[in-house]
Amino acid sequence: MKTYLDCFPCFVDQALRAGRLVTDDEKLIKELIDYVGESFKDISLESSPPETGEYIYGKIREMTGIDDPYKEIKKSNIREALSLYPDLKKMLDKSEDRMLTAIRLAIAGNIIDFAFGKKFNLKQDIERILKQEFAIFHYNEFKENFENVSSVLYIGDNAGESVFDRLLIEELGKPVTYVVRGIPIINDVTMEDAVESGLDQVAELMSSGSTAPGAVLRLCNEEFIEGFEKAEMIISKGQGNYEALSNAEKTVFFLLKAKCKMISKDLGVNQNDIVFYSINTGNQS
Amino acid sequence: MKTYLDCFPCFVDQALRAGRLVTDDEKLIKELIDYVGESFKDISLESSPPETGEYIYGKIREMTGIDDPYKEIKKSNIREALSLYPDLKKMLDKSEDRMLTAIRLAIAGNIIDFAFGKKFNLKQDIERILKQEFAIFHYNEFKENFENVSSVLYIGDNAGESVFDRLLIEELGKPVTYVVRGIPIINDVTMEDAVESGLDQVAELMSSGSTAPGAVLRLCNEEFIEGFEKAEMIISKGQGNYEALSNAEKTVFFLLKAKCKMISKDLGVNQNDIVFYSINTGNQS
Numbered sequence: 001m002k003t004y005l006d007c008f009p010c011f012v013d014q015a016l017r018a019g020r021l022v023t024d025d026e027k028l029i030k031e032l033i034d035y036v037g038e039s040f041k042d043i044s045l046e047s048s049p050p051e052t053g054e055y056i057y058g059k060i061r062e063m064t065g066i067d068d069p070y071k072e073i074k075k076s077n078i079r080e081a082l083s084l085y086p087d088l089k090k091m092l093d094k095s096e097d098r099m100l101t102a103i104r105l106a107i108a109g110n111i112i113d114f115a116f117g118k119k120f121n122l123k124q125d126i127e128r129i130l131k132q133e134f135a136i137f138h139y140n141e142f143k144e145n146f147e148n149v150s151s152v153l154y155i156g157d158n159a160g161e162s163v164f165d166r167l168l169i170e171e172l173g174k175p176v177t178y179v180v181r182g183i184p185i186i187n188d189v190t191m192e193d194a195v196e197s198g199l200d201q202v203a204e205l206m207s208s209g210s211t212a213p214g215a216v217l218r219l220c221n222e223e224f225i226e227g228f229e230k231a232e233m234i235i236s237k238g239q240g241n242y243e244a245l246s247n248a249e250k251t252v253f254f255l256l257k258a259k260c261k262m263i264s265k266d267l268g269v270n271q272n273d274i275v276f277y278s279i280n281t282g283n284q285s
Numbered sequence: 286m287k288t289y290l291d292c293f294p295c296f297v298d299q300a301l302r303a304g305r306l307v308t309d310d311e312k313l314i315k316e317l318i319d320y321v322g323e324s325f326k327d328i329s330l331e332s333s334p335p336e337t338g339e340y341i342y343g344k345i346r347e348m349t350g351i352d353d354p355y356k357e358i359k360k361s362n363i364r365e366a367l368s369l370y371p372d373l374k375k376m377l378d379k380s381e382d383r384m385l386t387a388i389r390l391a392i393a394g395n396i397i398d399f400a401f402g403k404k405f406n407l408k409q410d411i412e413r414i415l416k417q418e419f420a421i422f423h424y425n426e427f428k429e430n431f432e433n434v435s436s437v438l439y440i441g442d443n444a445g446e447s448v449f450d451r452l453l454i455e456e457l458g459k460p461v462t463y464v465v466r467g468i469p470i471i472n473d474v475t476m477e478d479a480v481e482s483g484l485d486q487v488a489e490l491m492s493s494g495s496t497a498p499g500a501v502l503r504l505c506n507e508e509f510i511e512g513f514e515k516a517e518m519i520i521s522k523g524q525g526n527y528e529a530l531s532n533a534e535k536t537v538f539f540l541l542k543a544k545c546k547m548i549s550k551d552l553g554v555n556q557n558d559i560v561f562y563s564i565n566t567g568n569q570s
Contacts, residue, residue, distance in 0.1 A: 005301055005311065008318050013294040026290065030330060033293050037325030040318055045311070 001243040003045050003052065004262045011043075012036055015056050018186070022060060022069045035059050048243045049262075050214030057185050058211070068184035070114060070159075077112050077160030077187065078196050080122060088167055091130075100139065102171040103255060104130050107274050109164025110157060110238050110257045114187040129257070135273035142253055142278065149232035151175040154203065155215050155245075157238025157256075158186075159193035165237065169202045177227060178203035182220075185213045188240070214240030217248070239263050251280045286528040288330050288337065289547045296328075297321055300341050303471070307345060307354045320344050334528045334547075335499030342470050343496070353469035355399060355444075362397050362445030362472065363481050365407060373452055376415075385424065387456040388540060389415050392559050394449025395442060395523050395542045399472040414542070420558035427538055427563065434517035436460040439488065440500050440530075442523025442541075443471075444478035450522060454487045462512060463488035467505075470498045473525070499525030502533070524548050536565045 015036045019029035036056055043052050061067055088105055095101035108129040111120040146152075154169060154176050156162055169176045178199050181188045189197070194205050209221025215236070217225060228234065234252045236245055242254050242263060254277045258264040264271045300321045304314035321341055328337050346352055373390055380386035393414040396405040431437075439454060439461050441447055454461045463484050466473045474482070479490050494506030500521070502510060513519065519537045521530055527539050527548060539562045543549040549556045 005314055005318065008322070009294045009298040009301065012297055012322075016290055016294065026330070029290055033290065034326040037293070037297075037322030040322030045315060 001048055001246045001263065001266050003043060003047055003049050004265075005045070006262050007049050007052070008040060008043075010260075010262075011049075011052055011056060014053070015060075018057060018060050018069065022064045022066045028063060032056075032059060032063060048214065048216060050210075050212040050216050050240045050244050051219070053185070053214070053240070054212035054216070054219065057213070070184065070187040073114065074159035074187050074193055075196070077158075078163060078193060081109065081112070081160045081163035082197070084122070084126075085163055085167070088126075088164070092167065092171070099143075099171050101130070102168040103139070103276060104132075104274075106161075106164050106168040106237065107255050107257055107276075109161035110255070111259075112158050112160035112187070113238065113259065114158075129274060132274050134276055135258070135269035136267065136275045136277040138253065138276055138278040142276070145233055145251065145253075145278075146172075146174075149174070151177070151231075152233045152235060153177050153179065153227055153231035155179040155208070155234065155236045155241050156189040156194065156199075157241060159189045159197070160187070161237065162189045162194055162197035162199055166197060166199050166202055168235075169199070176203040177206050179206050179208050179215065179224060179227075181211075181213070182207050182209035183211050185211065188213050210244075212240070212244070214242075214244035216244040242267075246279065249280065251278060253278045286333055286531045286548065286551050288328060288332055288334050289550075290330070291547050292334050292337070293325060293328075295545075295547075296325075296334075296337055296341060299338070300345070303342060303345050303354065307349045307351045313348060317341075317344060317348060333499065333501060335495075335497040335501050335525045336504070338470070338499070338525070339497035339501070339504065342498070355469070355472040358399065359444035359472050359478055360481070362443075363448060363478060366394065366397070366445045366448035367482070369407070369411075370448055370452070373411075373449070377452065377456070384428075384456050386415070387453040388424070388561060389417075389559075391446075391449050391453040391522065392540050392542055392561075394446035395540070396544075397443050397445035397472070398523065398544065399443075414559060417559050419561055420543070420554035421552065421560045421562040423538065423561055423563040427561070430518055430536065430538075430563075431457075431459075434459070436462070436516075437518045437520060438462050438464065438512055438516035440464040440493070440519065440521045440526050441474040441479065441484075442526060444474045444482070445472070446522065447474045447479055447482035447484060451482060451484050451487055453520075454484070461488040462491050464491050464493050464500065464509060464512075466496075466498070467492050467494035468496050470496065473498050495529075497525070497529070499527075499529035501529040527552075531564065534565065536563060538563045 019032045092098050108126040111125045180191050180194050208215045208224040210219045212219050236252050236254045238256050258269050258273050304317045377383050393411040396410045465476050465479050469475050493500045493509040495504045497504050521537050521539050523541050543554050543558045
């Protein structure tokens with residue numbers, strides 16, 4: 001997805017919120033905002049928003065010396081999600097279509113996202129998303145593809161959401177490689193978070209090497225790019241990965257809740273819609 | 286009022302909306318946004334937000350050659366307000382406290398504001414504001430002061446709202462000088478708009494000379510500054526004038542609807558509250 005003009009106020013807003021998380025020094029935050037503003041001219045409308053995210057959060061690291069401001073928040077979100085895990089498993093046991101329920105749960109987990117200012121209530125949001133209609137629903141394409149593959153590349157998004165990903169991976173029942181970010185960025189899932197979420201027990205873990213809040217290919221390592229190119233099936237979680245990969249020349253199944261106004265517009269859905277969208281399957285509805 | 290860190294995303298948002306009003310050339314709007322971003326470092330937190338507004342809208346004029354992008358919108362808002370004028374007069378005739386109802390109507394008119402992205406429905410909003418509780422209500426201080434003055438300086442805000450100001454000025458029944466902006470900026474009331482609103486029939490008209498969307502004293506002409514300093518009583522309409530004059534060393538009665546989050550915070554009220562607030566009366570509650 002390209003950068004929209006409407007992304008620019010949001011870049012400043014994200015810098016402001018991230019800055020406040022690491023410091024209460026107003027002068028330092030103003031400096032960060034000045035830096036982001038000064039960078040506007042270097043941000044092409046052809047770049048994807050996570051590339052700008054890399055820029056902003058990189059600057060925060062540089063200015064504050066704090067590498068992982070969301071560390072404690074991430075740990076707490078993983079703990080909360082793990083505490084729900086047994087009940088979520090029971091939900092699956094009771095459901096008519098286990099795979100579809102697992103997909104819904106994986107989307108429900110996508111509300112654990114600190115790139116936006118919105119608050120969430122995990123339990124309530126799960127209840128709602130389990131009943132919510134999909135705005136885009138390429139489930140049949142998914143099932144057809146899935147039958148014919150021997151493995152899946154699964155690109156994770158946020159820490160905590162990672163526990164919900166585990167549920168879906170367990171339902172897939174085929175070898176899965178779970179991809180994490182290269183460094184801590186916002187509350188995105190890293191290798192450490194994936195292990196804490198128990199994903200090492202159900203998947204092979206791989207770092208994309210990405211320093212952006214999304215698998216922006218030009219920022220990823222060779223191992224991931226090779227894995228991406230060779231993958232028989234790719235599942236991509238969340239907004240950042242959609243922004244990074246929506247123009248990829250591979251069949252990618254995107255699972256996300258469209259929280260951002262511009263991503264919703266790009267997908268042609270309403271804000272807060274849930275989406276199961278595939279590109280390049282030749283079967284798009 | 287000083288500039289808050291939270292004003293910066295909003296500056297970009299305002300530039301975006303204003304840019305879109307005058308052009309659909311995405312490159313030109315991006316240039317405008319780049320310019321605003323580059324200016325962040327020159328915007329002191331000690332300046333008032335309308336000073337930045339001057340900067341942004343000045344650049345739009347320079348880039349597009351369009352001096353008054355809101356011209357038609359302003360004319361249309363004045364026409365709509367004038368069409369309501371007879372009914373509003375009848376409301377006053379039926380009210381128990383004519384002055385207070387006129388004050389409420391003057392605040393209701395303050396919803397005609399294009400500095401923010403919010404839409405409004407004039408008739409519905411009037412109905413609501415006529416019944417709304419004031420979050421700050423310095424009406425007694427106003428009445429005490431008003432008894433002892435022989436004239437009033439009334440600083441207008443938006444075109445269209447100006448018709449509502451006329452109702453209050455007619456109720457005041459004392460000589461009033463009505464102050465307009467020095468140039469067209471956003472949908473703020475200019476000399477031409479004031480005349481179209483019929484204000485020349487009920488008040489002496491004066492230009493503040495301000496090129497900002499608020500009576501920022503350092504940007505005003507000598508005539509206004511002298512009038513401001515000598516004024517026995519000052520009524521200031523709207524957010525832009527509040528931002529510009531909230532630290533003035535004069536008794537000023539501010540009439541406004543707190544639409545902006547940061548102005549609400551500055552006033553200690555909730556967003557969308559209505560406010561009748563005086564500074565320096567020595568009687569603040």
